[in-house]
Amino acid sequence: MATSGVLTFHACHQSGMMVSELGSGTYDHIGFFGAGGVNDAIIVNQYNDTTFIVTSGGVAGGGTLMNNKYISATECSTSGHPVKTVGSYQDAAHLASGTLQIWFRAAGTLKIDTYNARLFVYDTVSNNYYTPPTYVTVNGFEINPSGATIGAYDVTEWSPMGGMANGINFFDHSPTFQYFNNQNEHLWRCAISARADAVGLLSDFHFLFTFQFA
Numbered sequence: 001m002a003t004s005g006v007l008t009f010h011a012c013h014q015s016g017m018m019v020s021e022l023g024s025g026t027y028d029h030i031g032f033f034g035a036g037g038v039n040d041a042i043i044v045n046q047y048n049d050t051t052f053i054v055t056s057g058g059v060a061g062g063g064t065l066m067n068n069k070y071i072s073a074t075e076c077s078t079s080g081h082p083v084k085t086v087g088s089y090q091d092a093a094h095l096a097s098g099t100l101q102i103w104f105r106a107a108g109t110l111k112i113d114t115y116n117a118r119l120f121v122y123d124t125v126s127n128n129y130y131t132p133p134t135y136v137t138v139n140g141f142e143i144n145p146s147g148a149t150i151g152a153y154d155v156t157e158w159s160p161m162g163g164m165a166n167g168i169n170f171f172d173h174s175p176t177f178q179y180f181n182n183q184n185e186h187l188w189r190c191a192i193s194a195r196a197d198a199v200g201l202l203s204d205f206h207f208l209f210t211f212q213f214a
Contacts, residue, residue, distance in 0.1 A: 005106040007209070011053065012098035012143075012189050013066045022100075027053045027062025030100070030207070032194040042196040051099060051192075058201060065099050068191035070139050073157050076191060089143050089191065090154035098143045098189040102209055105185045113174040113181045117188060117211035120167030124204050132162025133205030135198035143189040145171040145179065158193070164208075186213075 009022040022028050031054035034040035038060040042048055047070045053062030069077045077083045078097050089097060102119070106112045121138045123131040139158040160166045170188050173180040180186060196202065 005104055005213075007102070007104045009209075010101045010103060011063060011065050012101040013096045022053055022062070026055050029054050029056055029058075030065060030192070031058050031060060041199075042194070044196050044199060047193050047195045056203070058203070066097060066191075068097070068099050068193050070158055070193035070195065076141075076158070076193075078191070085156070086141050086158060087154060087156040089141070091144060094143055095189060097191070099140075099192040100190055102188040102190075103185065104187075104211075104213075106213070109184055111182045111184050112186075112213045113172070114186050115172045115174060115212045115214070117170035117172075117209070118164075118167045119170070119188075119190060119207060119209045120161050120164055121205045121207050122163055124206050129164040129208065132166070133202075135196070135200075136202045136205060137195040137197055138162060138192065138205075139195075140168045140190050140192040142168055142170050143191060145177075161192070170211075 031052045032042060032048035033050045034042045035049040037050045038052055048067060049069060051065040051067040052060040053065060054060050067079045071077055071083050074086050075083050076086055119140065121133055122129045123133045138161040140161050141155050141158050145154065159168050161168060168190050171177050171179065173186050175181050
């Protein structure tokens with residue numbers, strides 16, 4: 001039986017009772033910047049030091065996102081905190097440490113399982129989902145896929161996100177993993193970091209999230 005639902009993207013951190021939503025009005029993009037914040041470019045061959053909700057032209061005004069910086073394949077630094085292993089983000093204490101929170105609610109009160117969820121980036125010039133973006137390298141990892149405690153299905157490394165053949169492959173919300181299955185609402189949390197591989201405003205890439213549910 002086919003159904004529908006609502007999919008939205010939010011800042012992973014919360015300020016009081018408010019959760020910033022990407023896609024609200026003009027501010028519907030993620031902007032990666034250098035240490036000086038908005039309009040401070042990332043040094044070529046280095047990763048972002050700050051992250052904001054911005055317009056398509058890179059103008060901030062939609063709020064901040066938690067900054068996660070790629071240090072090595074197994075290490076991350078979050079908003080100026082000391083470097084930690086990716087594996088250490090896999091507990092309930094780090095649920096607000098992600099860059100992005102993806103939220104899906106199925107139609108009505110229908111309870112579903114989800115499968116094959118993936119977040120990746122692709123080149124918008126070619127408009128080919130399998131083509132990685134040019135002059136930027138993006139990595140990410142899922143935060144706390146196994147629930148409240150560190151478990152058997154946790155993540156220990158960043159994943160390259162360039163093109164549909166790559167991306168963050170989220171764990172299924174299904175009876176197999178016994179995590180978040182048979183629910184009306186589903187959440188995926190992830191850290192994202194971008195490296196500038198050339199000088200200039202790099203905007204010719206989009207994020208795409210795909211998943212199946214039943």
